Amino acid sequence: MPKVSMTVNGKAVSANVDARTLLVQFLREDLRLTGTHVGCDTSQCGCCVVHVDGKAIKSCTVLALTLEGANVTTIEGLAQDGKLHPMQEAFRENHALQCGFCTPGMIMTSVDIVNRKGNTLDEQTIRHELEGNLCRCTGYHNIVKAVAAGAEAMAK
Amino acid sequence: MYQFTYHRVDSARKAINLAEKNEDAKFLAGGMTLLPTMKQRLASPSAIIDLNPAADKLAGIEQRGRAIVIGAMTRHYDVANSKIVQDAIPALADLAGMIGDPAVRHRGTIGGSVANNDPAADYPSAVLALNATVFTNKRKIAADDFFKGLFETALEPGELITKIVFPIPSKAAYMKFPNPASRYAMVGVFVARRGKEVRVAVTGAGSNGVFRASKFEAALTAKFHVKSLEGVNASADGLNSDIHADAAYRAHLIGVMCRRAVNKANGK
Amino acid sequence: MSATGIGAAVRRKEDLRFITGRGQYTDDINRPGQAYAYFLRSPHAHAEIKSIDTRDARAADGVLAILTGDDIAADKVGGLICGWMIHSKDGSAMKAGAHPALAQGKVRYVGDHVAVVIAETLAQARDASEKIKVDYKVLPAVVDMNDAVKKGAPVIHEVSGNNTVYNWHLGDKAAADAAFAKAKHVTKLDIVNNRLVPNAMEPRAAVGDYEPGTESFTLYTTSQNPHVARLVLSAFIGIAPEHKLRVIAPDVGGGFGSKIFIYAEETVCVWAAKKVGRPVKWTADRSESFLSDAHGRDHVTHAELALDEGGKITGLRVNTKANLGAYLSTFSSSVPTYLYAPLLSGQYDIPAIYAEVDGIYTNTTPVDAYRGAGRPEATFVVERLVEVAARETGVDPAQFRLKNFVRSFPHQTPVIMAYDTGNYQAALEKALKMADYRGLARRKALSARAGKLRGIGFSAYIEACGIAPSAAVGSLGAGVGLWESAEVRVNPIGTVEVLTGSHSHGQGHETTFAQLVSDRLGIPIDNVSIVHGDTDKVQMGMGTYGSRSGAVGMSAIFKALDKVIAKGKKVAAYCLEASENDIDFKDGKFSVKGTDRNLDFGSVALQAYIAHKFNGQDLEPGLKEGAFWDPTNFTFPAGVHICEVEVDPETGITRIDRWTAVDDFGRVINPMIVEGQVHGGIGQGVGQALLEGVHYNKDGQLVTASFNDYCMPRADDLPSYNVGMTQTPCPSNPLGIKGCGEAGAIAAPPAVINAITDALGHEDVPMPATPLNVWRAAQKAVAKKAAE
Incomplete structure (x- = not known):
């Protein structure tokens, strides 16, 4: 089995994997980082979004082997020094989650939106940018509020 | 797998x-x-x-004369956000920004999209309407010769797209009517005018993949204005029918999207 | 009101683990030595299985076992059950075909379970499944209900030769017919309530485990009601007696009904764990979810409304065909009958109602409860009829409703339900103000100037929630009681664990239930833990569905807390050397009336356990109480939703411009969570109205088999919601709660369709009102206008 090495949440990891292993399988099964979820098999739901070299990607649609040497951040790596990321705080404060299953991907996407679009986001922009993340519980209302609030908080 | x-x-x-x-x-x-x-x-x-380790060599955007050259491994996100593309062919940047979702745009590449020639993909319409040239490791292929039908292209086994060269149009716009479920193009119309030539390419609608809408092109060549399209209708023959849109509706939408694209290209 | 008590918008206690990726969903659980299951599913909608050859597959890498219907039969594993008996008009029992967990001799829908492969890895299990050779004799399939009941149609189950499970009815036919005979105006509608796929974001999953040393099973599964799962798996399917079967439903990623039912997959995983001597894990991929999760809705209805000369409703007649799919899922029979027709009176005073419902088998995925379950279908019938009747008679739809609302309570409808309390006109009037109904004409003109069509739609819904009372549901055919249980365990330092039979899969019970405890016991909310979802911890429970956890589950906690307080008073009386009757309990303190002598709750808890101050013979040590709560009536949440849309007639695209909701949920424990439930429900209701719909082709192949073709609502499909409330406390439970979980999904679809048809000049449009369907309707409207 070929070997892959990458940095996940700041730690160097490497493993021999079946070539078929997707990044999300590598994270969930090899590293037991189960915060990254799988909600579909057609790259649409966004439950599996993580950051690779600072950009949001769907970890169900990339081979682990492709990411040799990459720097991966998952939901487990977002809080720093025991302090929640402002976007995590904003999701809790605005009741932007119910069952919590889409939440890790939703938060990782939201941080990426702010990284790309800045800290002042209008409703239309947020709704459009969330195109690749499905939530079945919230009707998105509070997620939209949380992303706007989290974006502002990230400026501080 | x-x-x-x-x-x-x-x-x-x-x-x-x-x-x-x-x-x-x-x-x-x-x-x-x-x-x-x-x-x-x-x-x-x-x-x-896996071409990804070669991405640095195969990606990149530059202007050469009156053309924009985009390396095959250039990601949709980079095309959408390229100052060069936004200035020279804003319609192409717009189109790249409409593909998939942000996470998909961070990974997907122009070469991969064009080589795959999905009948509902966005890029083929730009390549065709802008009369781009596809460069491979072996040769260069004109847009009109490149797309051969559903998921079929002029590429031979083992042939690899290296870059795509887009002549800069004087006016261009892309209007997309997404499939409500997949958000792929159900009907996408790219209009482009360069010199006297007007090209209109339609993606998502044709049962044989991307195609040029010659009636619309003829009408717009006379005058590149939405009024030229009065009474010009797309035929439903050869268009896809599925649960989201039958051929008649797709034909109707080609007209609507084309008119809207022309208005957009004209700054309206 | 305290900051963490009843009525406070307390931030959720459960969120920390979810926002940090530390939730524990079933697929996150891995047992030592676990193997993986892959189900080989039928590619045919209807076929005889002539033989299954597993020889090559057995020899494939990593394969531990391949099990088929023969193994199920040999081990006498019972079939999946339907737990609600429906009787036809003629008194005969419903005709339910057998539902084996692995097919025996025949498959009846695409996705039906043919065999399971258990292997070292999932990839190996799937690889091996492709080596199984199944010899099918393909039979003609039937997917359309009208075709299914035709003479000579393919027979899906021998027991119901005409594919009809029941011909059921409710109400007084003669009275309804008499009302129509005298009617001044009759409004008629043909309605299709589109089939939906629930699509909770977490796919279903199961891990079965067997411990030979104790001969006991453990099943981790995505369930809304682990105790019901254990009961069915024990008493009916026969996996193991209840004391040898532990069912754990850990964090569950949404249910919406689809995780109530006991499915083939978890049954097979727990059974196979013993057979192969290894833990067995199965997780659906989304494609399997589409095929195998019970679908929702799927009614075809003809309905008629009779009006007198004054515009008062005098009668309602409804004829519905309900698609039950290829097998009867766990509660499927009740959904289009007792969860549907008793709601047909809506918020209106209707003297005569008669409903007939035929439950029909087709070669499609089984259909069962999906958020709202029967009540959205009833509300759609009533609210479309009322809207169209108002338009046909030239009456403002809001005024038409006001004229016909039930005004005095209690109100006995002609279809079982006795509405206990409500104030329907108050909700409508508030909603009209919030929606700026007066400004509508101006907004319509503005839209018209931009080439757009603006429309408004109302939906005044009612639901029966707090699904209980046991006696009532028992008389209607339910196989179980629908009470709820709770146990309050007070620790010696005064912290509290509450064990509940309710199950949270997004509803926020760990917070709202703790608010109740904090409020009643006067202790910090952080001192309260809510324990649920494990049959070894919680003795018994009926689970979460039908908006019942607040009204029924919390009432059980309330009752148990009363017992804790009563016991605490006894302890305090000993400690404070006073008579038990002189002890008051308020704000977390036990005090002697008229004195300043008191003990706080924590001190009493400690005294209860150290028991030094009282004779353990006179008073038992400890502080732990349990209760079962069975209410006397359903609850009746109701409200008004107003949807305002803008339609682009050129493309058929509908944009929801504003949404107003005014709901009466009785007493609200946590308004933040309640509003969240409303938002989510509306999202699903708008999904049904605008985006979602299942398509089968004529051979029974599922066309909408992934998110590429089944349109899930995305953030940019939905509006922001303006949510308001009125409150009339429910009289049938101590907290006055009515329930809020399903309201949005019930209210939304008719509001959307009423708005679009208003925009289109009353041209009807089917659900989902996709751009294609709206464009077609707009074309028709234009053609009709031209013909006039």
Whole structure:
């Protein structure tokens, strides 16, 4: 089995994997980082979004082997020094989650939106940018509020 | 997925050499179509030749004279956000920004999209309407000769797109009516005017993939204005019918999207 | 009101683990030595299985076992059950075909379970499944209900030769017919309530485990009601007696009904764990979810409304065909009958109602409860009829409703339900103000100037929630009682664990239930833990569905807390050397009336356990009380939703411009969570109205088999919601709660369709009102206008 090495949440990891292993399988099964979820098999739901070299990607649609040497951040790596990321705080404060299953991907996407679009986001922009993340519980209302609030908080 | 052997390559040359040795090999670029297809076990390549380590060599955007040159491994996100593209062909940047979703745009590549020629993909309409030239490791192929039908192109086995050259139009716009579910183009119309030539390319609608709408082109060549399109209708013949849109509706939408694209290109 | 008590918008206690990726969903659980299951599913909608050859597959890498219907039969594993008996008009029992967990001799829908492969890895299990050779004799399939009941149609189950499970009815036919005979105006509608796929974001999953040393099973599964799962798996399917079967439903990623039912997959995983001597894990991929999760809705209805000369409703007649799919899922029979027709009176005073419902088998995925379950279908019938009747008689739709609302309570409808309390006109009037109904004409003109069509739609819904009372549901055919249980365990330092039979899969019970405890016991909310979802911890429970956890589950906690307080008073009386009757309990303190002598709750808890101050013979040590709560009536949440849309007639695209909701949920424990439930429900209701719909082709192949073709609502499909409330406390439970979980999904679809048809000049449009369907309707409207 070929070997892959990458940095996940700041730690160097490497493993021999079946070539078929997707990044999300590598994270969930090899590293037991189960915060990254799988909600579909057609790259649409966004439950599996993580950051690779600072950009949001769907970890169900990339081979682990492709990411040799990459720097991966998952939901487990977002809080720093025991302090929640402002976007995590904003999701809790605005009741932007119910069952919590889409939440890790939703938060990782939201941080990426702010990284790309800045800290002042209008409703239309947020709704459009969330195109690749499905939530079945919230009707998105509070997620939209949380992303706007989290974006502002990230400026501080 | 079925088993495959995995090859990591850091240059186009190595990729091509490997492809010559592995008949059923597939190049892996962004993987946004290939990997889901493999996951569903609808494709079973014997080998995967991963171009990502060669991405730095195969990606990039530059202006050369009156043309924009985009490397095959350039990601949709980079095309959408390129100052060069936004200034020279804003319609192309717009189009790239409408593909998939942000996470897909971070991975998907122009070369992969064009080589795949999905009948509902966005890029083929730009390549065709802008009369782009597709460069491969072997030759250059004019847009009109490149697209050959559903998922079919002029590419030969083992042939790899290296870059695509887009002549800069005087006016252009892309209007997309997304499939409500997949958000692929249900009807996408790219209009472009360069010199006296007007080209209108339609994606998502044709049962044989992207095509040029000659009636619309003729009307707009006379005068590039939405009024030229009065009474010009697309035929439903040869258009797709599915649960989201029948051929008549798609034909209607081609007209609507074309008019809106012309208005947009004219700054209205 | 305290900051963490009843009525406070307390931030959720459960969120920390979810926002940090530390939730524990079933697929996150891995047992030592676990193997993986892959189900080989039928590619045919209807076929005889002539033989299954597993020889090559057995020899494949990593394969531990391949099990088929023969193994199920040999081990006498019972079939999946339907737990609600429906009787036809003629008194005969419903005709339910057998539902084996692995097919025996025949498959009846695409996705039906043919065999399971258990292997070292999932990839190996799937690889091996492709080596199984099944010899099918393909039979003609039937997917359309009208075709299914035709003479000579393919027979899906021998027991119901005409594919009809029941011909059921409710109400007084003669009275309804008499009302129509005298009617001044009759409004008629043909309605299709589109089939939906629930699509909770977490796919279903199961891990079965067997411990030979104790001969006991453990099943981790995505369930809304683990105790019901254990009961069915024990008493009916026969996996193991209840004391040898532990069912754990850990964090569950949404249910919406689809995780109530006991499915083949978890049954097979727990059974196979013993057979192969290894833990067995199965997780659906989304494609399997589409095929195998019970679908929702799927009614075809003809309905008629009779009006007198004054515009008062005098009668309602409804004829519905309900698609039950290829097998009867766990509660499927009740959904289009007792969860549907008793709601047909809506918020209106209707003297005569008669409903007939035929439950029909087709070669499609089984259909069962999906958020709202029967009540959205009833509300759609009533609210479309009322809207169209108002338009046909030239009356403002809001005024038409006001004229016909039930005004005095209690109100006995002609279809079982006795509405206990409500104030329907108050909700409508508030909603009209919030929606700026007066400004509508101006907004319509503005839209018209931009080439757009603006429309408004109302939906005044009612639901029966707090699904209980046991006696009532028992008389209607339910196989179980629908009470709820709770146990309050007070620790010696005064912290509290509450064990509940309710199950949270997004509803926020760990917070709202703790608010109740904090409020009643006067202790910090952080001192309260809510324990649920494990049959070894919680003795018994009926689970979460039908908006019942607040009204029924919390009432059980309330009752148990009363017992804790009563016991605490006894302890305090000993400690404070006073008579038990002189002890008051308020704000977390037990005090002697008229004195300043008191003990706080924590001190009493400690005294209860150290028991030094009282004779353990006179008073038992400890502080732990349990209760079962069975209410006397359903609850009746109701409200008004107003949807305002803008339609682009050129493309058929509908944009929801504003959404107003005014709901009466009785007493609200946590308004933040309640509003969240409303938002989510509306999202699903709008999904049904605008985006979602299942398509089968004529051979029974599912066309909408992934998110590529089944349109899930995305953030940019939905509006922001303006949510308001009125409150009339429910009289049938101590907290006055009515329930809020399903309201949005019930209210939304008719509001959307009423708005679009208003925009289109009253041209009807089917659900989902996709751009294609709206464009077609707009074309028709234009053609009709031209013909006039």
